[in-house]
Amino acid sequence: MANVAKKVSWSGRDRDDEDDDEEEGRAGEATPLLNGTGPGAGGARQFTPSSFLRIGQLSNVDLNEDVRELETELPRQYPNEIPHNEKLLSLKYESLDYDNSENQLFLEEERRINHAAFRTVEIKRWVICAMIGILTGLVACFIDIVVENLAGLKYRVVKDNIDKFTEKGGLSFSLLLWATLNASVVMVGSVIVAFIEPVAAGSGIPQIKCYLNGVKIPHVVRLKTLVIKVCGVILSVVGGLAVGKEGPMIHSGAVIAAGISQGRSTSLKRDFKIFEYFRRDTEKRDFVSAGAAAGVSAAFGAPVGGVLFSLEEGASFWNQFLTWRIFFASMISTFTLNSVLSVYHGNAWDLSSPGLINFGRFDNEKMGYTIQEIPIFIFMGVVGGILGALFNALNYWLTMFRIRYIHRPCLQVIEAMLVAAVTAAVGFVMIYCSRDCQPIQGSTVTYPLQLFCADGEYNSMATAFFNTPEKSVVNLFHDPPGSYNPMTLGMFTLMYFFLACWTYGLTVSAGVFIPSLLIGAAWGRLFGISLSYLTKGSIWADPGKYALMGAAAQLGGIVRMTLSLTVIMMEATGNVTYGFPIMLVLMTAKIVGDYFVEGLYDMHIQLQSVPFLHWEAPVTSHSLTAREVMSTPVTCLRRIERVGTVVDILSDTSSNHNGFPVVESNPDATQVAGLRGLILRSQLIVLLKHKVFVERANLSLVQRRLKLKDFRDAYPRFPPIQSIHVSQDERECMIDLSEFMNPSPYTVPQEASLPRVFKLFRALGLRHLVVVDNRNEVVGMVTRKDLARYRLGKEGLEELSLAQT
């Protein structure tokens, strides 16, 4: 609950940047420390070899006795500032509480609810999944229809203008009109993202990935985020940026799922009093993974791909029933989209548009492949991997620059506008310079732009640039051979590559799937054309097929998804026989790309300093033990604690801990203060709010006993400690925690190795892991950030530093 009142943002910029000076005055408030670290931890440790050596020598004695001494001897320095880099972990991200607190209240509730009630809970889960599917599908429809109409309007206006000025002269005005239209539309889209909800920027896939991994990204599943996301996507696609609307669907689906499963919206301040049982992080996560799957399914018409996406990206916790429910939500989602869009397009019951992007049919004879082509496909995978790595590397530098220098909202808006204007200008110049004219007859161009072509012909470059990216992709897949000349394709690939790379990471909500597909389709088609030149026009070298493989290779090279992407592409093409070559292409692209840099999403997660836990601990980390990993000393609470102490600990802003080990109340000389349980900050706050004090209970002032419902009602935004008033008299009261604490927290001995601890964390979704000695005394606490800071870098095991962002 770090800084509940303070707004935090994903995009890496700070709102209170302007009042930095003021911030420093109350620096204590702004520097929450890790769980388990004391308030006095001001010293900075620098990773220079000399200081290591010194510390190494010092600690060359039995550590158990020397801990305190060593700590006091560390040089005290003021916190030092460094420019943002990728080897940081931000403090603003917290873990989600997946571990169920099996306290007395929980047991009571379980006793009270009978078997039949649990069955209704199961039914409710299915109902929620169905609703997630339906709503996600409807949101996708809404986006699709609005984008189609607005983009159509824009292109018609610009086309009419260009047509007019082609005759009279003055095409520079058309260029200005196009650029201004784009820039102004993008400005609106960027303003709402930058000023209202920065977490809605980008595709949202990294954020959802983090959420499913167990990191609480502030604001990520709020209704407000959904609204901004949907509007932002529409505006950025209409604004002609090199973006797609598919990635954001995943985020939208996740928000819808989180919203429905809670039966209320805190943004709207409405509580529908339904689904109260699911107001827990564990349940919410399950629904969010269903929502993400439904989003993928609506975006690509790929229900199985959606399920696998959730499996691949998120879930470390998986069971058969959950999978089945998620599949159900996905299917409902694609079906809803399909039926609504069919009705909208006027051919109801046809069910011909299962996803936002439709790759079209790939089932005619020309599109088949032979076994001899497989090496060619693999080669394309290599090219895709290299280009993808180049894309990621360029985007890495750009994102770093953006985080460091372009962190003010107004600058971000200006940047987005500039990109939009440049995109239009580049498109216009390309179209202007192109002399590639194709006859209109028999082609299916939506907005044929004649420009300098003869009457009855259209500019072929314009089909690629003067169109929404989705349509361009489908054109590249399906236009008959000869629709584009190689020069056009080459220039288009080059330009679009840089534009897309420049666009990703702007403060607009937009995805990278479609631009990647488009780049890949363009060079794939070029590849196919040159292949058919080389082979003297053989029948098998159909450029459309190579465009598809190129698209798969490029996308795989950029995002590095494997299983789910294969299935998504397979389902989007509707051709199972393509599964094998697509799989090979994606595998090759991933292998080649991973050799250079990591995937785009992982890269962005790292750049945002998120404590992300990968599947496994770093391979060379077995020598590290829990003792070195943990934070110590730990702030513990006694079983019966003074209210004043609790309030003080909770309001100590410099130690923003979330979990507190509960120890035996009054240890005498013979008895050590053994670990008795674990209590969370949120629980303590609820206890303080309801004033559950021993004295009051004795005076029978408490009307009713606290129930689990009281804790759930406060979820997920517990009030900050400052908002709870505790009088001076009450400070002297005692509070009995034994009923509310989790009596059996997970513990490890100090000697447990890092991979063991990691496995516990990853598999159980832990937030706090108490490290005890052999007398069951608390010696330390392991949290997510303690584990996430070890990473396998280029030169072996690296340690990330913690930073306040």
Place this chain on the structure above:
Amino acid sequence: MAPLRRLLVLALALGLAAAAGGERRRRRLLALEALAEAEELSASLWGAGLPWDLPELEPECRRLLAAFAEGSAALAGCLGRRARPVRLCQGCHRHYGRLLAQYATIARAVGNSSESHNCAKSILTSDRLQVVVMLSEFFNETWEAANCANCLKNSSEGLSNSTVEFLDLFNKSLTCFEHNLQGQTINLSPNNYTEVCKNCNATYKMLNDLYNNLQRMNRQGGESGHSAHLCIDVEDAMNITRKLWSRTFNCSVPCSDTVPVIAVSSFILFLPIVFYLSSFLHSKQKKRILILPKRIQSNASLVNIQEKYS
């Protein structure tokens, strides 16, 4: 082979005659015809290697079949003759209509009497190839692909008003072209078509506008349907005219204003450079405050980390 074949013909003739059954008088009259037909049939059956179980075609059916054959021959001829320049819809819609009617008669016969029941069955569905069905499908598809329904009246009788108007204008502009070309001297240089361009501009523009209008109306009207195209006659006519106009006569010379376009675009391209430079120079770099967590420092981890630094 020959004697065997002869035998088969006889057998077939007999078979046909026998199958005709009750109407003896007619049988006699038709004997010759039956023989001739039997010869044809035997030829086909011999090829297929099925000399037995002779199917029989009612005379009524035979007439229908012959009419259909004639009709399709006429239509095919018409289509072929009017393939270039395309005049399919104007010239062949009567043939097509007739053929449709003939086919419908054959097909409709299914439910009528028992006799014609046999007729539809034996003509349309009694063999694998089903030539009649195939032919009719071919013509239908061609007609659909040409989108002729678009420039015909709803009842398929005659051209629609807009098409007639368009064709009139088309003829007018062709005449204009011709007229102006004739007016010039014979030994004119190939690029010197300014006269044509000047004189026929109005007609051409009208034609072009009309075509665009037709196209727009068609797109609006046919939103639900699949026909985004106009009928092939109109499309082709326009195509020819446009080619003549802009390729041969080189009349449509768009003003290319390269200088302003380059100026504006380079201005736009220049903006981001300014933006990034200024934000690099003037914006305060974002600093992160490092925070040191409290940990036990032990040998192992230090050794571990030192290894990487050395």
